[in-house]
Amino acid sequence: MNTLFFDSSHSDDIRRRHLYNGQVSVFSPRPSTVALCDFARQLSEEAFSPFDPRDAQHHIPAEEFAAILAKLKPKFIHHPKSKDLVRGMLEDFGCDLGRTYFDVPRMRTMAHGGYLSSGIAYALHPHRDTWYASPLCQLNWWLPIYDIESESAMAFHPRYWGQPVPNTSSTYDHYEWNRDARRSAAKHIKSDTRTQPRLEKEIDLEPQVRIVCPAGGLILFSGAQFHSTVPNTSGRTRFSIDFRTAHIDDLAARQGAPNVDSAPKGTTLRELLRGADLSRLPAEILALYEDHPAGGLAFDEDLQVWYRPEPITHS
Numbered sequence: 001m002n003t004l005f006f007d008s009s010h011s012d013d014i015r016r017r018h019l020y021n022g023q024v025s026v027f028s029p030r031p032s033t034v035a036l037c038d039f040a041r042q043l044s045e046e047a048f049s050p051f052d053p054r055d056a057q058h059h060i061p062a063e064e065f066a067a068i069l070a071k072l073k074p075k076f077i078h079h080p081k082s083k084d085l086v087r088g089m090l091e092d093f094g095c096d097l098g099r100t101y102f103d104v105p106r107m108r109t110m111a112h113g114g115y116l117s118s119g120i121a122y123a124l125h126p127h128r129d130t131w132y133a134s135p136l137c138q139l140n141w142w143l144p145i146y147d148i149e150s151e152s153a154m155a156f157h158p159r160y161w162g163q164p165v166p167n168t169s170s171t172y173d174h175y176e177w178n179r180d181a182r183r184s185a186a187k188h189i190k191s192d193t194r195t196q197p198r199l200e201k202e203i204d205l206e207p208q209v210r211i212v213c214p215a216g217g218l219i220l221f222s223g224a225q226f227h228s229t230v231p232n233t234s235g236r237t238r239f240s241i242d243f244r245t246a247h248i249d250d251l252a253a254r255q256g257a258p259n260v261d262s263a264p265k266g267t268t269l270r271e272l273l274r275g276a277d278l279s280r281l282p283a284e285i286l287a288l289y290e291d292h293p294a295g296g297l298a299f300d301e302d303l304q305v306w307y308r309p310e311p312i313t314h315s
């Protein structure tokens with residue numbers, strides 16, 4: 001990474017090239033981004049009423065907070081209005097809705113301190129999304145729902161854009177991961193005990209770059225960026241939205257960011273929806289990314305993901 005573009009007026013084609021080269025784009029709040037954040041904020045404020053969602057952690061027990069989130073997050077993810085607002089954003093940013101695919105927007109929260117997590121260090125977990133079977137042309141769209149501080153931001157670790165780091169992504173299988181997610185959801189397990197792809201040894205995370213933009217601002221970056229969530233010491237819970245996109249021409253040409261150290265199995269591509277009509281990617285595109293037997297996959301309606309019902313047995 002050597003350039004942060006602010007409110008650039010590049011076409012989507014040019015912008016994607018820059019993002020695949022490791023640059024990052026930041027945009028000021030505009031009507032289409034504010035509309036998505038306002039909707040998330042409205043649902044959050046209803047859910048945490050009478051408290052301000054950012055301060056609710058100081059008023060209610062963690063179990064109650066987690067129970068509210070367990071209803072709020074799926075409500076936002078699955079709401080038809082959320083998808084419509086994302087499509088509106090993509091159009092506003094000059095994406096071709098006939099060729100751009102997106103996944104449903106996720107609402108994320110990062111409480112101050114160790115309130116919800118087992119320890120403050122848990123928050124950091126530096127990673128590339130490509131460790132989790134995202135395509136190399138995946139772009140991440142990240143928006144804070146409320147204003148953030150440096151102490152509640154996300155961080156990029158730019159020296160590792162082109163430099164591999166030792167990691168366990170080769171043990172990650174996306175369809176197994178989704179199966180375990182289903183099991184956890186069915187058992188109402190609160191903490192996520194799945195083994196995530198992660199660093200195999202400690203590395204220097206400095207220098208890091210944190211971008212602080214106002215609520216409704218947008219940080220747009222490659223899913224291959226090495227990034228992390230900053231341990232939140234701001235005193236308030238952070239609320240953010242993110243979703244991913246991929247352009248079918250880049251998928252077909254297998255172009256995108258360089259792959260320096262990602263080796264997962266499976267692909268997230270089955271989860272993406274076309275901007276124009278919410279259709280799925282064609283089989284011939286998926287086949288380019290299925291490096292693993294994909295037969296026998298099942299679809300989970302609640303989680304909107306494909307999973308492998310039984311582990312592959314090797315004879």
Ligand SMILES: [Fe+2]
Binds near residue numbers: 127128129227
């Ligand atoms: Fe990420």
